[in-house]
Amino acid sequence: MQHVTKIYKGRGGTVDAVKDVSLKVEPGEIYGIIGHSGAGKSSLIRCMNLLERPSSGKVLFGGRELTSLKERELQAERRRIGMIFQHFNLLTSATVRENIAFPLVLAGQSKRRQAARVDELLELVGLQAHGDKYPAQLSGGQKQRVGIARALAAEPAVLLCDEATSALDPQTTSSILSLLLSINEKLGLTIILITHEMQVIRSICDRVAVMDAGRVVEEGPVLDVFLRPAHGVTKQFADELSELEGGAPLPRRAGSKLVRLHFVGEETYEPVLFEAVKGSAVQCAILQGTVSRMKHTPYGQLLVELSGSPSDIDGAIASLRSSGIDAEVLP
C-alpha cells in the first residue's frame, strides 16, 4: 500500500479514517495491525481489497495495481484475496458445505470438483462432521472455521482477517489462532490481520504495525516493536503484555535501584541474573516477573530491586548488559 488515505464524507462532516499509510507485506508472513477501537484498522484492511475505495493512494497486490483495475478485473483479483470477518458473515440460508463452496460456484467450477475441494477444506478446519448443518446450529468458533474454509476455497495468496477472533472466548481464540498459524506454515499463505488484542499479535504475528488515529505510528518485527516501544500507544499495548505496570507502588529500600530486565531468546532460560550478582555484595529481590513466548521466541521480563553500594549496583547492571540483557533502570 502506498500513501493510502481514506476519508469518509457524511452528513456530520468528514472522518479521516486512514491517513497516508504505506505498508509492504512480504509473501508468507503473518502481518498484524493493532490499534484501539476507532484507530482506522478496519478501514485500512478494507482498503486492501477495495471493499472501501481509498480516497487517494495505491494498493498493489502481486505487482498489479488494484486501485486502477476495472470492476471485472478487480473481481478476478479478489478471488485471490480471502477475507474473514469478526461476525463471520456466512450465508444463513446455506449449509456449511454450500457456504464453503460459494467462491467455487462464483468461479464456475464443476459440482464434482467443488465437492472434492469442500471435503479437503472441511478436513483442514476440522469440521467433517458438520458439513450439512446450517450456521445457526454452530458455535462461534465453528462458524469462524467455516469462514476460514470459505476464504481458502479458491486458493488465495493472501488472507485478510478483520478482528477474526474478537467475538470469540479466549479458548476458542487460541484454537482459531493456531489454525491460522498452521495454515500459514503448511500452505505458505500470507496472512494480514487486524486486532485490538495483544495476545493475537503475540502468539502468531511476525511483523506488526501499530495504528493510532488513522496513522501507522510504529512498524517492525513484533519483538523489536514491543520490547522497545517508542510511541505511547505501543507502550500501552506492550504493558498489556508484561502486566508489570499498574497496581500499588512498589516498596523501595533506601539506596536501592529498580531495574527492569528484558530477556529475549534462549537467554531467557539462562541463569544470567544469578551470575551477575553472584560474586558481588549486591542483593537482589525479584518484585515481579513473567516468562512467555512471542510466536516461537521465548522472552521474559523481570522487575528487580538491586541494593548495595552504588558502584556494586552499577557493576551488576554492566554485567547483565554484557551478557546481552536489556536492563532499564527505572527512576
Next chain:
Amino acid sequence: MSGNLSALRSTGMDWSRIDPAEIWTATQDTLSMLGLSLVFTIALGLVIGVLLYLTSSRQLLYLPVVYSFLSLVVNILRSVPFIILMIAVMPLTKEIAGTTIGVAGTIPPLVIGAAPFFGRLVETALREIDRGIIEAAQAMGASKWDIVRRVLLRESRPGLLAAVTVTAITLVSYTAMAGVVGGGGLGDLAIRYGYQRYQTEVMIVAVVVLILLVQLLQMLGDWLVRKISRK
C-alpha cells in the same frame, strides 16, 4: 303455528337456492385470477423490489434519481383505490389482454395494483439482510448479478415467502372487486346474488369460501416460511 313457521322460512334462508355447480365455477374463476395475477405480480414485483433496494442509498447501485422516481410511481399506484385503478387502466388492459372482461381482463389491473405493493415488501425483506454477508460476497469476487441471485434472493427467501403470502391474500380481495367489473369469480357471485337479488345465502357461501381460501393461503405461507427458515 305452521303459518308462522313458513313465514319464518320465507324471510329466512333457503339453502336449496344454492347451486353448487355455480359456486364451483366461481371458485375456479377466482383461483385462476389469483394464480395468474400472483405469478405476474411476483415476477414484476421482484424486479421492482430489487431495483428499489439496489438503487437506494448506500447500496450496490446507488442511483438517487432512479430510486426517487421508482419510489414515487410505486407510491402513486399504491394510493389509488383498486376499484378506481381498475377503471383507469382499462384502455391498457384492452391493449394487453385483448379484453376488459372475464378472467383475462382482470389480470392486468390486478398485477398493476399488486406489484408495487409486493415490490415494497421485497425491498423491506432485502433490507433485513446483514450487510456483512453482501460484503463477504463482494470480497470473494462476486459480481452485482451474482450478489442479487446468490445472496439477496437466497438469503431473503423466508421474508419473500411471507411477502408472497400477504400479497396473495390482498389479491383475493382484489379479485372480489374485479368481479364487479365483469371478472367473474366468488366476489362477483356474492354481489350479483347477495346484493342485487337479495339471496343472502349465496353471498354467505361465497364469502365463506373466500375466508377459507385466505385462511388456507395464510397457513400454507406460514408453514413454508417455517420450513425454509434457517436463522
